[in-house]
Amino acid sequence: MCVSRVRAVWLALLALVLVAGVVPQAYAADGEYPNKPIKIIVPFPPGSGTDTSARRVAQIITDETGQPVVIDNKPGASGFIAAQAAATSPPDGYTLFVTTNTTHAANASLFKKLPYDPIKDFAPIGRIARAGLVLVVASESPVKTLADLTKLAKEQPGKLTFASGSSSTRIASEMYATMAGLQMLHIPYKGVPQAITDVMARQVDFMISDVTPALPLIRAGKLRPIAVTLEKRHVDLPDVPTMAESGLDGYSISAWTAAFAPAGTPRPIIDKLAVILRKGVESPAMKESFAATGGEAAPMTPDELGKFVVSETEKWAKAVKDAGIEPE
Known part of the structure; x- marks a missing residue:
């Protein structure tokens, strides 16, 4: 067998080896996935x-x-x-x-x-x-509306506190403060549940929370919903006005x-x-x-x-x- 033919045979065998090695891996990545937790x-x-x-x-x-x-x-x-x-x-x-x-x-x-x-x-x-977010206060809070909260914040510039458990919940409150011309103190938490706990205990004045963790507490009467952040009312909170309906025209944010x-x-x-x-x-x-x-x-x-x-x-x-x- 001539050298060129031997070389051609070896190249063909090498190609087969490579294909044999690669194809099963590619198949395993797709056809057999997932095969463990x-x-x-x-x-x-x-x-x-x-x-x-x-x-x-x-x-x-x-x-x-x-x-x-x-x-x-x-x-x-x-x-x-x-x-x-x-x-x-x-x-x-x-x-x-x-x-x-x-x-x-x-x-x-x-x-x-x-x-x-x-x-x-x-x-x-x-x-x-x-989902939209919802502005909540403790059920014992004197705040009943967004206008109440805005008035209170203007009477005590830089003293009212708001909690956040994520960047989304923080920005939602910062947007409210900016649009309403308020100065408030931001209190960060590792997550929304911890923040809500301190809102209920009135350690923090309010927060704009994800609806999911807040809804059961609203239904249990432990939190009072003030306004929702989307452009329309929330299906599970039909009596709670939007931020825009509450006087903050143009406000809308979702997560x-x-x-x-x-x-x-x-x-x-x-x-x-x-x-x-x-x-x-x-x-x-x-x-x-x-x-x-x-x-x-x-x-x-x-x-x-x-x-x-x-x-x-x-x-x-x-x-x-x-x-x-x-x-x-």
Whole structure:
């Protein structure tokens, strides 16, 4: 056999070896995924709206794949701890990140430097839901309306306090203060549930909270809802006016949750998760579940979510600038 033919045979054998090595791996990434438990990192504590969404996602994945899903709550530092942990996890589809506009829109403008890149460090899977927020005070508070709160704040400039458990809840209150011409003191918490606890105890004067953790306490008479932040009234709080109806014309803000994976996660895995997530989110049972806690299903494809994060980052940058917040 001539040298050229021998060389050709060896090249053909080498190609077969390479194909044999690569194809099963590619197939394993798609066809066999998932074959072990999945972890979902959450940037807020148990009981928060994001945690509730993450647990719904976990149930969706388990129901569809049979694999257990573990929730790993890593609250604090405006989502930095969780976002960094998710971004540096192996990109194999077994660590996911369910988060909000706090880590993936607002933080980029609230801080001079982030320990993660919300766009480059993550692969979008899909949006889950969106919801408005609600301004609440303790049930024993003398504040009955937004006008009452505004009047009180103007009588005591710089003394009234507001709590926040996320960047979204902070900016919502900062926007109110800016639009109403108020000076108030910001009290940050690791998460919304802790903040609500101090509002109920009147350690803090008010907060603009996610609806999910606030709604049961409103129904139990432990919190008094003053106004909601969307342009229309909330279906579960029909007697509570919007901020605009309460005299703050043009005020509107909402929060959203979405699922991401570490950048570099194979596209077949992303696509498989996206199909599973959308199917679950759009199911009648899940829509009813979101509605029961003050939200609405709002699915997006991976590509739609990627574009949405960019546009939301620009939107929140404007909100932060308009509120006069200096990056930390």
